[in-house]
Structure formats: structure tokens, C-alpha cells
Amino acid sequence: MHARKKVFKGLDRIGYICKIIQFTLSGIYIHVPFCRQACHYCDFHFSTNLERMDQMAEMICRELKLRADYLQKTSVETIYFGGGTPSLLQPQLIEKILNQISITYNSDWREVTLEANPDDLDVDKLLSWKSLGIDRLSLGIQSFDEDVLKFYNRAHSSKESKSAIEKARKVGFEKFSLDLIYGYPQPTHELWKRDLSEAIAQNPGHISSYALTVEPKTALGSWTEKGKFQPAEEDFVAEQFEILQELSDKAGYIQYEVSNFGKHGQFALHNTNYWKGVPYLGVGPSAHSFDGKNRGANPSNNSLYLKNLEDGTIPFAVDNLSDEERLNEYILTGLRTLWGIDLGVIHKDFSKDLLASKKSILDQMDREGWLIWKDKNLSLSKSGKLLADSIAAALFF
Template identity: 60%
Template structure:
């Protein structure tokens, strides 16, 4: 099985924390759609025909800016060029784009999962982030999506907004669980250098929350999700039984995927690469029937380390037999002493050849993974 990711690099306005590739010059949307159609044709052999496409994911940017007709063109091209056994068709969307008629049309095109970028239910926080929607639109969008027949819904929330206590975050979680979307993805507010927040921090106009404050909010998140019956199947992702995001799960399980559009990444199982993160250059290349793709040849240890990093973040854990079979790495031989230390510190658990992060270990996931790298 494989997946296709379509990156739509346009937004109405720039969120102050976002460092994903996007442009607010939406006049290029139509020509970008045409170039995405062209890239889909030029790269139809990237994934083997024996590996049918099971997930399609529209991300961005703000892909919900596209018209229903533009989505239809892209989906028709995928259907024409690729072998399909689609089990999940996801659209990332902003609440203000999800109107009743559009939701109905999206459902008719085959979209069965929405990932809604809510981030916060607090109006002051949304304004600080420079989000295009307001708090009320978030609640309405989820209700409309449910009414339109979308049974698979996910919402994004950001924790770690600087505040004197955790009341804002607790209120966000309470409202999120009140609407009960079935899937919640939650990430810490990160100050990236090339964002408005990064610029303000550099000038001393913004002070991000401390690591301890963010860790406390992450623990509150885990507590509330567990009490409400949500499964933490990946460090930042929680869902009710049967609501796992198939497309993202495949990323974490190293399943091959094709990325289309500016800045999109691809992975064929052995090689990773990305398209140019530049709309004008991407369009210029495709207009000349050239790809804007740059490939990175990964060494065996790179692939092994990626597996260690991603698998430890999940409920399925790190399969030591897989490391041995696919990469020739005996982790007990290589890192046995360290594994015993981590286990004695109650940061990991070992069971039936698998390694899992404990609750305390989840707070140190990246550093634990790095310590196990080959």
C-alpha cells in the first residue's frame, strides 16, 4: 500500500507561528492546480503499480481554499494515472472555509476525513496567532461537518501559549472534548526563526513559555485524553478506537508515499526527496515538463535511525526483530547497557521484543531516540 500527499501552498493570511511553505498570493491557485496535474502525470512511476494507493491527503497551506471543481480535477488525474484502493481521503481545512454547500460537495467527491485547524477556542489567542477564523466558527464548522455526514473528524490544538497558569489550555481541552471529534492532534507552540513569532522573540517582544510549562500542559493533555477514552497512538495524536489516521500512521510505519506540490516530500522505501519550496520555480519547472524534485540517497543507518525515531513515538513501539531483519541491527548487542539504564529509570518498557516509551519517556522522546541511534 502507498499514499499520495498533495501540498496546496496558499493561505489567506500568515499565521504568526507557521513555518510551513505557503504564499498569500492566491492569484496563482489555478495555474498551481494545473502544474500539480502535470506533476502527477510525470511522477506516476515513482510508486510501483503493485503498490496501490490507499490514502490521499490534501495538506498545506490551506487546501480548503480550493474550489470543488479544482479538487475534482486533481482527483480525476489521480484516478487516471494511478492504481487505487482508497481507504481514506483527507482534507486539511480551516473552519471558516467549511460551509454547508462546500461540505456537501466535498463528501460527494469522496472525501471521508477532515482535519480541521482549530488551534484554540480562545478568541484572544486566535487573534495573537493571526488565524483567519474566530472561536465561534470552530464550533460551527464541526457541527456542519457532522451534519454533512463526515464520521472521521480530527481537530488540531496548540498548547504552550504563555499564560500565568493552565486555565486557557484546560478550557481548550474541555471544549474540544465537548464537541468530541473522535481524533485530536496537539502540538506545542514552537518559535521558529523565520516566523513572526521568531522575529518578535529576537527583538525581545515575545517570551515563549518555559519547557517546564509546556511539559506540564502536555501532561494535562495526556491526562484529559485518557480520562475521556482517547488513545494516545502517537505522541501528538489521540483518538477513539477505530479512528486512527491511516495516512499519518503509514508515515510512522515507513510506508512509501508520493508528495506532490511545492515543498512536498516523497519516500519510496529507500530514497527520500522533496520538491522545491518555491512556487514560482516549481511552476516554471513544470511548465517545461521538468520535475522540481531533489532526491536524497539514504544510507542503511539513516533508514534505521528514522525507524527508531518514528516507531518509539507510537503505540506499536520499536520492533527489534524488524531492525534485525531489515537493517541487520541487533539493538540489544549495540545498545543493551543503555536500554537497561533507560528501563531502570522507567523511561522505556520492553516486552516481547518491542520497546515502548513510558509516560515519563514521552516527555523525552526525541532525546531517548537520539541516544539509541546507530
């Protein structure tokens, strides 16, 4: 496919749908900024200094109290512990945070997710998490190949991954997701096929899969700059994306977002709400928030975050979006999903006629077979999803 050269630039970055409607539900995201060790590809905010976890949990609770009005008394439907490595938190700290949410917010939880590394899962922790109301685990598997795991600097082994899944099932977890990375440079696609087949064989309800991306301030970025690592060609990565689509579809998974595949009734509710534009409050260092109209973020600095909250200051910077920015984010995020974008919403809420203003571009995309039309709803075909962000960018105002 000649257009593959533009495929993966920004493919795995999540934007925000900004449909302007009245919301009755919301979510809370808690960023836990600690990891035992740095994965060589990761540029998320974290620290390997684990000494301040108690203090961090205390300040996260304080932020939850200080920002009580942000969600405007909507019911909190989903809670998501992300990171970093939230499974490093002792259960009593997780309980403290959940109790604070219960006290401060209108809570009607339908899903509480905890990101976890396989090496952190033991039966006692799993039982504690389940007793606290956590009902969904997102397991950072990344690969089942030992050499690849070592290259990524992951702390777990393939054996620990399979054991973690087995333990989670035994204590009664029914909802969990496996995270995988594709695009590791190889002469053939056999390694990726083995990884994906092994993940499917574990029969999780959900699989999230992302392309290996070279980020500047990572070990991988440094190696690439020094010529010690050669990333895979974009066509190779695109082929692996197509293998992901093919094998997951055969196994009964629905690609409901570019990087997310779920069986019926197993879509990640918290992330689905992100893409549908439901407001959420993000607490913790580097956490982002969205109030249904504007967004903002906390500083990506543990010390600064802690100091601000100790002083009683909310460390949150608002990013006021223009109508055009909201519209473009709606297009960007919506086209990544199964549900697509609604041309009626664009006309009603943004006073724009996408069909008229982008007619020639849309006609060309139609001829390429990238679009699916259903009344006034526009979504992407399988081949279109390969180019999701490039297609969205071409439709920006």
C-alpha cells in the same frame, strides 16, 4: 522531571520509518501552498497570493502524470490534501486532482483527508467535498480562546470553530480531527485546560496537538529575537503535555503517536502509514516523498515549481539515505508511536543488535520507567513519550 530540558527540541517534527519490506499499498500527499494570511507561528511553505491556484492545480496534475512510476504500481490507499490551506481550493480543482489520481494510479482509497480552516466551511463546500469522496476533515482549530486566536493571527473565531464542527456533522462527515496548540505562555494551565476540555466536549474522533514552537522565519521568531515575546518555560510546556495525556486518556482517546490521539477506529490512516514506513508520493511545492528506501522533496518555491513543470521537468531532488540513516529514522519515528520498534527487524534488515550495543543506555531508561517491552518490541511509556526524540537520539547508531 529533571530530563524535561531536552524534551521539546524537535518533538513535533515527523521523521520517516524506513523498514525495508515489500509494499502493496501507498499514499499520495498533495501540498496546497496557499493561505489567506500568515499565522504568526507557521513556517510551512505557503503564499498569500491566491491568483495562481488554477495554475497550481494544473501543474499538480502534471506532476502526478510525470511521476506515475514513483509508487511502482502499488495501490493508493490514502490521499491527503495538506498545506497551506487546502480548503481554499474550489471543489472543481479538488475534483480535477482526484480525477488525475484515479486515471494515473491504481486507486483503492480507504481515506481521503482535507485540511480545512473553520472559516472556510460552508454547507455547499462540505456537500461538494463529500460528493468527491473526501471522508475525513482535519480542522485547524488551534485554540477556542479569542485572544489567543488573534495573537496567532488566525482568520476564524471560536464561534466559527464550533459552527464548523456542527456543519460538518450535519452533512454527514463522521471522521474529523481537531488541531490544537499548547504551550501558550500563561501564569497557570487554566487556558489550556479550557481549550482541551472544549475540544473533547465536541467529541471528535481524533485530536492532534502540538507545542507552540518559535521558528526563526516567522513573526513569532522575530518578536522573540527582539524581546517582544517570551516563550513559555520548557517545564511549563511539558506539564501541558502531561495534562493533554491525562485528559485525553480519561475521555477515551489513545495516544497512538506523540502528538496524535484517536478513539478506536479513528486513527488517521494516512499519517499512521507514514509512521509505519508505507511509501507515499508528495506532489506540490515543498512536498516530500518516500519510496520505501529513499526520500526527497520538491522545491519550496511556487514560481520555481510551476516553471519546472511547465517545461516538463520533474522538480524533485532525491535524498539517498545510508543504511545507518534509515535505521536511525526507523528508531526515531517508531518510538513516537504506539507500535514502537521491532528489535527483530533491526537485526534482520540492518544487521544491528540494539539490545547488546545500547545495553547500558537501555538499562538506565528502564530504571527511569520510560520503556515498555513486549517480546522483541520496544515502545515508550507515557513519561517516555515526553522524551521521545531525546530517547531515540540516545539509541542512534
